[in-house]
Amino acid sequence: MELTGAEVIIECLKAEGVDYVFGYPGGAVLHIYDAFYKQDDVQHILVRHEQGATHAADGYARATGKAGVVLVTSGPGATNAVTGIATAYMDSIPMIVITGQVPKHLIGNDAFQEVDSVGITRPIVKHNFLINDVNDIAETFKKAFYVATTGRPGPVVIDIPKDITAEKVAFEYPAEIDMRSYNPTVKGHNGQIKRAVDMIVKAERPMIYSGGGVILGNGSEQLRTFTRSLGYPITQTLMGLGAFPASDPLSLGMLGMHGTYEANMGMHHCDVLIAIGARFDDRVTGALEKFCPEAKIIHIDVDPASISKNVKVDIPIVGEVAPVLDAINAQIGQKGGKAAAEQTNKAALEKWWAQINEWRAQDCLKYDRESEIIKPQFVIEELHKVTNGDAFITSDVGQHQMFAAQYYGFDKPRRWINSGGLGTMGFGLPAAMGVQLAHPDETVACITGESSIQMCIQELSTCKQYGMPLKIINLNNGYMGMVRQWQEFFYEKRYAMSYFDALPDFVALAESFGHVGIKVEKSSDVRPALEEAFKQKDRLVFLDFITDREENVYPMIPAGAGLNEMILV
Amino acid sequence: MVYEEDNSEAVEMKHIISILLENEAGALSRVAGLFSARAYNIESLTVAPTDDPSLSRMTLVTTGTDEIVEQVCKQLNKLVDVVKLVNLTDDVHVERELILIKVKAENEQRDEVKRIVDIFHGHVIDMTNSTYTIEVTGDSEKIDALLKALEGITMLEVVRSGQLGMGRGDKGIV
Ligand SMILES: Cc1ncc(C[n+]2csc(CCOP(=O)(O)OP(=O)(O)O)c2C)c(N)n1
Numbered sequence: 001m002e003l004t005g006a007e008v009i010i011e012c013l014k015a016e017g018v019d020y021v022f023g024y025p026g027g028a029v030l031h032i033y034d035a036f037y038k039q040d041d042v043q044h045i046l047v048r049h050e051q052g053a054t055h056a057a058d059g060y061a062r063a064t065g066k067a068g069v070v071l072v073t074s075g076p077g078a079t080n081a082v083t084g085i086a087t088a089y090m091d092s093i094p095m096i097v098i099t100g101q102v103p104k105h106l107i108g109n110d111a112f113q114e115v116d117s118v119g120i121t122r123p124i125v126k127h128n129f130l131i132n133d134v135n136d137i138a139e140t141f142k143k144a145f146y147v148a149t150t151g152r153p154g155p156v157v158i159d160i161p162k163d164i165t166a167e168k169v170a171f172e173y174p175a176e177i178d179m180r181s182y183n184p185t186v187k188g189h190n191g192q193i194k195r196a197v198d199m200i201v202k203a204e205r206p207m208i209y210s211g212g213g214v215i216l217g218n219g220s221e222q223l224r225t226f227t228r229s230l231g232y233p234i235t236q237t238l239m240g241l242g243a244f245p246a247s248d249p250l251s252l253g254m255l256g257m258h259g260t261y262e263a264n265m266g267m268h269h270c271d272v273l274i275a276i277g278a279r280f281d282d283r284v285t286g287a288l289e290k291f292c293p294e295a296k297i298i299h300i301d302v303d304p305a306s307i308s309k310n311v312k313v314d315i316p317i318v319g320e321v322a323p324v325l326d327a328i329n330a331q332i333g334q335k336g337g338k339a340a341a342e343q344t345n346k347a348a349l350e351k352w353w354a355q356i357n358e359w360r361a362q363d364c365l366k367y368d369r370e371s372e373i374i375k376p377q378f379v380i381e382e383l384h385k386v387t388n389g390d391a392f393i394t395s396d397v398g399q400h401q402m403f404a405a406q407y408y409g410f411d412k413p414r415r416w417i418n419s420g421g422l423g424t425m426g427f428g429l430p431a432a433m434g435v436q437l438a439h440p441d442e443t444v445a446c447i448t449g450e451s452s453i454q455m456c457i458q459e460l461s462t463c464k465q466y467g468m469p470l471k472i473i474n475l476n477n478g479y480m481g482m483v484r485q486w487q488e489f490f491y492e493k494r495y496a497m498s499y500f501d502a503l504p505d506f507v508a509l510a511e512s513f514g515h516v517g518i519k520v521e522k523s524s525d526v527r528p529a530l531e532e533a534f535k536q537k538d539r540l541v542f543l544d545f546i547t548d549r550e551e552n553v554y555p556m557i558p559a560g561a562g563l564n565e566m567i568l569v
Numbered sequence: 570m571v572y573e574e575d576n577s578e579a580v581e582m583k584h585i586i587s588i589l590l591e592n593e594a595g596a597l598s599r600v601a602g603l604f605s606a607r608a609y610n611i612e613s614l615t616v617a618p619t620d621d622p623s624l625s626r627m628t629l630v631t632t633g634t635d636e637i638v639e640q641v642c643k644q645l646n647k648l649v650d651v652v653k654l655v656n657l658t659d660d661v662h663v664e665r666e667l668i669l670i671k672v673k674a675e676n677e678q679r680d681e682v683k684r685i686v687d688i689f690h691g692h693v694i695d696m697t698n699s700t701y702t703i704e705v706t707g708d709s710e711k712i713d714a715l716l717k718a719l720e721g722i723t724m725l726e727v728v729r730s731g732q733l734g735m736g737r738g739d740k741g742i743v
Contacts, residue, residue, distance in 0.1 A: 122602055147649055179649070308636070
C-alpha cells in the first residue's frame, strides 16, 4: 500500500518507538499534522513556542536516554527552535528535529517562510539532512535516529519540503543501517586499558573526575563499582551529578567554578586524575596553565575529538564509558586474584584522605541556616527533605542553578536536568514538561529564578492543557542574580540592567493559567509551603520564594584563576 | 600537561590533509564551516568527485601546531560525511599544484616569458598579440619559484588550483 510522505514520517516515528512529539504547526507541515490527526500511536504535545518544544524534547531525552522528537514549521518555526537545538548540541543530547520546508521548486526563491534551515543549524547539530525525494524519507529517519543516539549523542535536524510530504510511496523501514562514514567506537583499546589500570592502582593521590558522559552512556552502575572497589575520591561535573551518589562518603561534590573546596583542592593536588566522560570544560579547569599541575591524566571518552582538546592527557581511552569501565573493573578485580582495594597503596591513600578531610572540614557550603530572610540554599535543602531527595529536578540558569547543583544532593542519574554547556535561560519549565511526560508518576520540580522563568513562561499554558503537575520553585531575589554577583565582584556593584523595575505577581500569573500559586516570604514558612505544594499530586503549583536579594554563590573561582585559588564565603 | 606550557612543539607547520567524503549537497560547507567556526586556517582547498561518483576527494592545506592540526583532523573525522582522512604530511607523499598566469607579453618579453615557461616545463596555452596565458604544474615550491622568476613581467591574472596530494607507493587513503 502506498502512503503519503507525511504518513511515512508517522510510520518512521512509530518504528523508532516514539511516544511523544513536541511541536507547533504551520503551513509547511500541515500535511504532517493531518497525518497526526488520523492516528493515535504517537501523541503530539502542542507547546506555546517552538523553543519550548525543543527544550521539552530535550528534557524527555535527558530523563529517558531516548531521542526527543520535535516538529516545527519552516522559517520562524525553525529559527525559534535554534536555541533549543544548540542547547541539546552543547550537552550532547539525542534529539530529532523535523523542520518543514517550502516546496522544492520554491527553495532558494526567498519564498514565504523560507529559511535555509540546514545552513542555519549546521554548526549546532551532530548532523542534518534535507530530504529531496519521498523515497528517501524512511532511510533518512533511520539514519537520523542512529546518528543522534549512538557515539557521542546529539541533535539531528531533518528538513522536509512540503511537496514531498504529499507525494506517495510504498513504505518500508530499513531494519539495519550501515553508514561507511560513521562508525562510533564502542570498546576501548585493550592495551590502553591495561596501562590505565596499572596507573590507577599505583596512584598515591588519585582523583576521579566524572562528567555527563557517564549519564549519557548509562555508565552509572559501572562508575559506582569502580569508585567503591578502589575507595578513591570522586568529584563530578555539573552535567555528571547523580551518576555517583552525592550521599556516598567518597563523593566530594561538584568541581569547577562553583565546586567545593575539597573537590577543587583535590584536583589541584592529585597525582593521578581519572577523567571519565568529561570534557575539561573551561568552567571546570579554570586557568589551563594551572590545571592539575602534578597529575598524570587518564581520559575515557567516546569522542576522540574531546581527548587532548583542552588538556593534554597521558592515557587516552576512546570508547563508551560503560564497556570501558566494565573492562577496567574486570582487570582490577583479576589482578593476582586480589580485590582492587588490596592492590592500592594503602598508606598513601590514608594520608591523601586525611588531607581531603582537612579540606572538607572547611565546610565550604555553610551558610546562615538561622536566617529569617529566606536563603536560597535553605529552600533547596528543604526541597530535598520534602521530596526524599528523589525528585527529578530541572533548572534554569543562574545562581539558583548552582544552588540546586550544590545543595540538592543527587543520588541517581538522569534526575538533575539542566543546560550546562549553553547555559540557556528558559530551559527549566519546558524541560520539566518533557520529564513529566516521560515519568508521569514521578515528582518533577523546576528550580528557577524570576528572570529565567519569564523566558518560557508561556508553557504554563501547555502544562494546563496536558495536566502536568509540575512544582515550580521560583527563587525570587528580584535580580538576575548571577549577573548581579559578577557585577558586585568585578564591576564595583554597578548593577547595570540586572534587575527588573516591574515583576509580575507570580501567584496571580500562575492562577491565571489555571494553576495554584503560593508566595512564601519567611524561612519558617518554607517547609509548610513545600509540603502543601507536593501534597497536590495533580496540580501544578508555582511557589514564589522571596529570597535574600544579594546572596552569592560560594565558593567561586574567578576567571583566570587556578582551582586552588577559590573565593570562600 | 597543558599546551601553553610546552613551547617545544608549538611550531606552526603546513599540513596537507587528504579527505574522502560523501559526494552530497552540503558536505563541502560542513568542512568549510568547521574551519570558520573553530577558527582554524585554510590555506587552500580543492574538491572534486572521484572515480566512484558517490565520493568526493578533498585536499586541504592548513597551518598550525601539531596539537591544533591533530584537533583539526579529529574534528574533520567527526563530521558524519567524512569517510576517511589522512594527514599526508605524516608520511612520504607527492604534491602537485596547477597555476594559470596571464602575463603581458609584447616585443622582446615574448621570448623572455617563453624561456621561463620552458625552464619550468610549462606551456603557453593561449595567446594574443599582447598576452600569453601560461600553465605550469608542480609542488608549491616550484610554483613559488615560477612566480619569483616572473617578477619582472607584468602579470594580468593569476589562478592557482590549490594543492593536490597523494601518498607514495602503497601509502594511500583507500
Ligand atoms: C538566554 C540567556 N540570556 C542571558 C543569559 C545570561 N545570564 C546568565 S544568568 C542570568 C541571570 C539569571 O537570573 P535569574 O533567572 O533571576 O536567576 P538567579 O541568578 O537570580 O538565580 C543571565 C541574564 C543566559 N544565560 N541565557
